[in-house]
Amino acid sequence: DSDSLPPVSPRLHYAISDDSSTYKSVPLFMEENIRDPSVKDFYRKLKEHLYSRLSGKIEGEEISLSQRGLIDLRHDRIYFHKVLQVNYTTYDMRRSQDSINPRTHSDIIVRSSDPDTPYWYARVLGIFHADVKYGKQPYRQMDFLWVRWFVNDACQDKFDLRKRKLPRVHFIDALDDCAFGFVDPNNVIRAAHLIPAFHFGRTKSYMGQSVLGRRESDGNEDWVKFYVGV
Secondary structure, eight states, rough: TTOOOOOOOSSSSEEEEOOSSSEEEHHHHHTTTTTTTGGGTTTHHHHHHHHHHHHOBBBBBBOOOOHHHEEEEGEEEEEESSOEEEEEETTTTTTEEEEEEESSEEEEEEEEEEEOOSSEEEEEEEEEEEEEEEETSOOOOEEEEEEEEEOOOSSSOOGGGGGTTTOOOOOOOOTTTSSSSEEOOGGGGEOEEEEOOGGGOSSSSOOOOOOSSSSSGGOOOEEEEEEEOO
């Protein structure tokens, strides 16, 4: 497998392969999946994400068309990868590693910028790199994850371990501009263990038919809610 990873040093926070054999131009990728709701504004969101990382601007702040124009992807290409490996420190201060892939083991936990919510959760839809230029700077390789975001369940009281109830999350409605986005792999803490809340059932209300926005095993439905394994 050309995308296989050699053993990863525990000193690195993450690793993806250096293979560049599988790629596609972003405009073609969007044209081929024009009816898929997960792909809406893919290139705009990607350029805003990369601009925030390269300029130091806080992600989520408004970015103008001229600022997005400072970001150039060589040949408009994104390169696809199958696996992301993340090293992390366990509760007993040991080093461990998670292997994340969009097909099966795809949920991640990242630090939140919201003081009332320590962590955010997302499902990885794609693992990519691109050769990116910012303004007059030279091209550099940048790695990024395409994700579908979860949000905390507003129907549940604030999480408290003393209540012996696991926190709950659910997907953001696909019509919301924040439903899909990009994550710097450096910001991934580790894989997340999200457990479907089976008694709430499944739904199509979060998103219509989508090949790219769901795992193949999920069909055209989502679990209404998930418990977060802590």
